Amino acid sequence: MAATWRTTICQSNKAPTKYPKLFFATKLNRFSSHFISTEDAYGREDTTPEKPKPSVYRTRHRGMEVIQDPFTNRGAAFTWDERERLGIRGLVPPKVQSFDIQAERVLSRVDALHDPLNKYDFLVSLLDRNETLFYRVLIDHFEKIAPIIYTPTVGLASQKSQVIFRRPRGMYFSKYDRGCMNTMVYNWPQEQVDVIVVTDGSRILGLGDLGANGIQIPIGKLALYVAGGGIDPRRVLPVVLDVGTNNEALRKDPWYLGIAEPRITGDEYFRFVDEFMEAVYSRWPQVMVQFEDFANPVAYPLLETYRDKYLCFNDDIQSTGSIALASILASLRLRGMTNREICKERIVCVGAGSAGLGVCETIIQCMEREGLRSHQAYRQFWLLDDKGLLGRGRVGLTPTQARFVRDDLPDGSSLEEVVRTVKPTILLGLSGAGGAFTEAAIREMAKHVERPVIFPLSNPVDHAECTASQAIEWTGGRAIFASGSPFDDVEYQNKIYPITQCNNVYNFPGMGLAVTACRITHITDDMFLAAARRISALSADHHKQQLFPPLSELRNVSLQVATAVAEVAYEDGLATAEPPRKMTLHQYLLSRMWQPQYAPLVPF
Numbered sequence: 001m002a003a004t005w006r007t008t009i010c011q012s013n014k015a016p017t018k019y020p021k022l023f024f025a026t027k028l029n030r031f032s033s034h035f036i037s038t039e040d041a042y043g044r045e046d047t048t049p050e051k052p053k054p055s056v057y058r059t060r061h062r063g064m065e066v067i068q069d070p071f072t073n074r075g076a077a078f079t080w081d082e083r084e085r086l087g088i089r090g091l092v093p094p095k096v097q098s099f100d101i102q103a104e105r106v107l108s109r110v111d112a113l114h115d116p117l118n119k120y121d122f123l124v125s126l127l128d129r130n131e132t133l134f135y136r137v138l139i140d141h142f143e144k145i146a147p148i149i150y151t152p153t154v155g156l157a158s159q160k161s162q163v164i165f166r167r168p169r170g171m172y173f174s175k176y177d178r179g180c181m182n183t184m185v186y187n188w189p190q191e192q193v194d195v196i197v198v199t200d201g202s203r204i205l206g207l208g209d210l211g212a213n214g215i216q217i218p219i220g221k222l223a224l225y226v227a228g229g230g231i232d233p234r235r236v237l238p239v240v241l242d243v244g245t246n247n248e249a250l251r252k253d254p255w256y257l258g259i260a261e262p263r264i265t266g267d268e269y270f271r272f273v274d275e276f277m278e279a280v281y282s283r284w285p286q287v288m289v290q291f292e293d294f295a296n297p298v299a300y301p302l303l304e305t306y307r308d309k310y311l312c313f314n315d316d317i318q319s320t321g322s323i324a325l326a327s328i329l330a331s332l333r334l335r336g337m338t339n340r341e342i343c344k345e346r347i348v349c350v351g352a353g354s355a356g357l358g359v360c361e362t363i364i365q366c367m368e369r370e371g372l373r374s375h376q377a378y379r380q381f382w383l384l385d386d387k388g389l390l391g392r393g394r395v396g397l398t399p400t401q402a403r404f405v406r407d408d409l410p411d412g413s414s415l416e417e418v419v420r421t422v423k424p425t426i427l428l429g430l431s432g433a434g435g436a437f438t439e440a441a442i443r444e445m446a447k448h449v450e451r452p453v454i455f456p457l458s459n460p461v462d463h464a465e466c467t468a469s470q471a472i473e474w475t476g477g478r479a480i481f482a483s484g485s486p487f488d489d490v491e492y493q494n495k496i497y498p499i500t501q502c503n504n505v506y507n508f509p510g511m512g513l514a515v516t517a518c519r520i521t522h523i524t525d526d527m528f529l530a531a532a533r534r535i536s537a538l539s540a541d542h543h544k545q546q547l548f549p550p551l552s553e554l555r556n557v558s559l560q561v562a563t564a565v566a567e568v569a570y571e572d573g574l575a576t577a578e579p580p581r582k583m584t585l586h587q588y589l590l591s592r593m594w595q596p597q598y599a600p601l602v603p604f
């Protein structure tokens, strides 16, 4: 983060008379051709998509401060005017390098590195130096860069966080900060924050309790909010709640940067989170909070406590539910069926934690809207956890799990037994247990259905319940496959099978854009359902067997999600911003997307 934070953005639509040359020197770079809207990074101007109006960045920094602030730094790309006016002449190499060349150089450095963790380290250090360039490269090369700053490599980075630590990013609230959080939030240098992603590190991807190392996940998610949803990078805040860790190896590691004590639990834990939420909303009443990677025993209670009180959602429960539903709806289309036929699906879900339950509950909401009664919808599901099928007689279930208890098979039945009896049409994996979809189970499933839908959604890659090639091979090429982490396309019997990534990244950036731009006051299940339907409708013939567009189209998908969410919000009276009359909702949201551009940098 920058040493000082005095840069602001000029909101003016008028050419600043003082610096006419600079203003007219502004060029639209190639992002503009895709996302022509406004060059105002905060997007508050009443600009039309057809007539982008350039803005300028104004800064109070001078000299080295300009270079050390990642929001104003441009490396060797400062123009001569900027060098002159900001006092940096002689502090940067004499050649004015173009943004394109800079991006090319970054990409070649990434390609030259072989170890994924080194790539991660290189990219995060770029983020620390030059945010605009980082986002330019990420947006232009989502498919290459996202797997480094997001799953799977972010998992490795979380495990090694104490080794690769360079400088802090985001905020840490520890159990020793109790009583101080109300004042601590004012230590964050930005006046405005639109999105907070917070974790307590208790269930990081499928890797378990990683304590304060979990901070890498909010950092990665927020990078995708910016790149995918066009959220202003100055207005995002990654947070870790360090309530201790039950990971003994971390506690014993002298390099570990968190509190090396067991986690606080029960009322003490919930009071801690309460203090955090109150502190955050006392400073930023309109911020959206995303709960991320909280272990199941606390994830649902936290969501239930706060969903009506604050502007918040749980990514693993709600966004994952939305994207999994989108994948299923898209698979219906591939199978030549209508959305209504979702009611006939027999769904086996391996994993009955936050994500598994969130996904199944979202599908049930969709089935209900397609005409099934609630109890009928629940009958279409068979859930397994680490003890096997959730059956009658099982003790210790949460209220949500208890709704899925079956009495047609014994409690604890294995996946193979369940598949043999149930003959599922859809097999979901949200267990974090790599390899949980056995060859026997998948071959058995493939005996009974023409197009088995197989979604091992656990992250990172080696925690997926099966690989893409296993699913394709064991079903003789008939599987409709999607995975949580990216897999390469599969070649099987001289045919290429493109692989869809089914990850909540297709959902949350668009949610953030809609909430921020339309000032949505409350996030509802209907918004997630609308997002799912919109994403599923994006599957197109040109994507062949892919269920929806590849990650390279994340920005457009996010815009579609935002539009669907905003439509619901306005209809339900939950959006308070008034988009300019001359714009459609879609145009307005587009105009609000931050773009990585070097707008002319001028002194205050």
Ligand SMILES: NC(=O)C1=CN([C@@H]2O[C@H](COP(=O)(O)OP(=O)(O)OC[C@H]3O[C@@H](n4cnc5c(N)ncnc54)[C@H](O)[C@@H]3O)[C@@H](O)[C@H]2O)C=CC1
Residues within 6 Å of the ligand: 203, 204, 205, 206, 207, 294, 295, 296, 315, 316, 320, 323, 350, 351, 352, 353, 354, 355, 356, 384, 385, 386, 387, 388, 429, 430, 431, 432, 433, 436, 457, 458, 459, 460, 463, 483, 484, 485, 502, 503, 504, 505
């Ligand atoms: N693709 C995506 O967008 C997302 C994927 N996930 C992934 O889902 C996985 C689970 O996440 P949560 O539900 O939040 O975790 P959780 O800890 O709340 O739940 C895990 C569940 O899996 C069960 N389980 C563990 N080992 C098992 C085994 N061998 N066989 C059957 N069940 C087993 C547990 O009993 C528990 O019910 C993680 O790997 C996570 O990365 C989570 C959110 C989004």
Ligand SMILES: CC(=O)C(=O)O
Residues within 6 Å of the ligand: 151, 204, 205, 206, 293, 315, 316, 458, 459, 484, 503, 504, 505
């Ligand atoms: C993708 C995600 O949120 C998870 O694996 O937890």
Ligand SMILES: [Mg+2]
Residues within 6 Å of the ligand: 205, 292, 293, 315, 316
């Ligand atoms: Mg997660």
